[in-house]
Each structure stands twice: as structure tokens, then as C-alpha cells.
């Protein structure tokens with residue numbers, strides 16, 4: 001290895017070290033998925049198939065809005081019930097099973113209180129409508 005090659009190799013090594021931590025940071029930021037909160041949609045014909053998307057994804061502490069673009073009303077209602085109140089752990093409206101009229105949107109209450117994990121839900125009116133809510137924790 002001549003002197004020029006040796007210098008080039010050293011420079012390459014330094015460049016790799018400089019890029020390494022930056023790339024790692026970019027990956028970590030991307031992996032955090034910080035802005036998953038959003039909307040879960042029921043599409044036209046949902047009552048006869050499913051909600052039209054299999055899962056809603058929110059970040060821990062985030063919120064979820066249910067948008068009903070079907071032609072009849074639906075709820076998002078957790079399968080799990082609060083052992084103290086007997087009410088859904090999360091769902092549309094204050095009682096967790098308030099129908100969202102077609103063409104309307106409604107908040108899904110209780111979502112911000114959930115620990116990271118996967119939770120199943122259904123439509124309180126159409127039991128064939130089922131879906132999952134994935135709550136993603138932050139990557140420390």
C-alpha cells in the first residue's frame with residue numbers, strides 16, 4: 001500500500017465513522033413512528049365485509065378518529081370491557097358504542113389511556129365488522 005492509498009483508506013474509515021452515527025440516528029427517528037395518530041375509516045359496504053382496513057395504528061398516548069364513509073352508521077367498540085364499569089375500554093362516544101352517522105367522524109374515546117399492544121374491536125351494530133387497534137410505544 002503506497003502512501004496515497006493508505007491516506008485514502010484512512011479517509012474512508014473516518015467517513016464511515018462519521019456516517020455511522022448519523023445513519024443510526026436517522027433509523028432511530030424513523031423507527032419511532034411519532035405521528036401515527038389519525039383516522040380509522042369505514043368505507044362504503046363496510047357492514048357487509050369489514051371496516052375496509054384491517055387495523056388502526058396510533059402512538060402511545062395518541063388519539064384516534066373514526067370516519068364513517070359508509071352509507072349506514074357504525075361504531076368502533078373495544079372487545080375488552082373495563083372490569084369496574086363494564087363499559088368498553090375504548091370506543092366511539094363517551095360510552096364507547098355511540099354510532100357515528102354515515103358521512104360523519106367521531107372521536108374514539110379511551111385510546112390515549114391504552115398501553116402499547118394490540119386490541120381487537122368490533123362494530124356494536126354489525127358484529128361481523130371487526131378490526132384491530134395497534135398502540136405503538138416510543139422507541140427509547
Ligand SMILES: [Cu+2]
Nearest residue numbers: 074123125126
Ligand atoms: Cu356497523
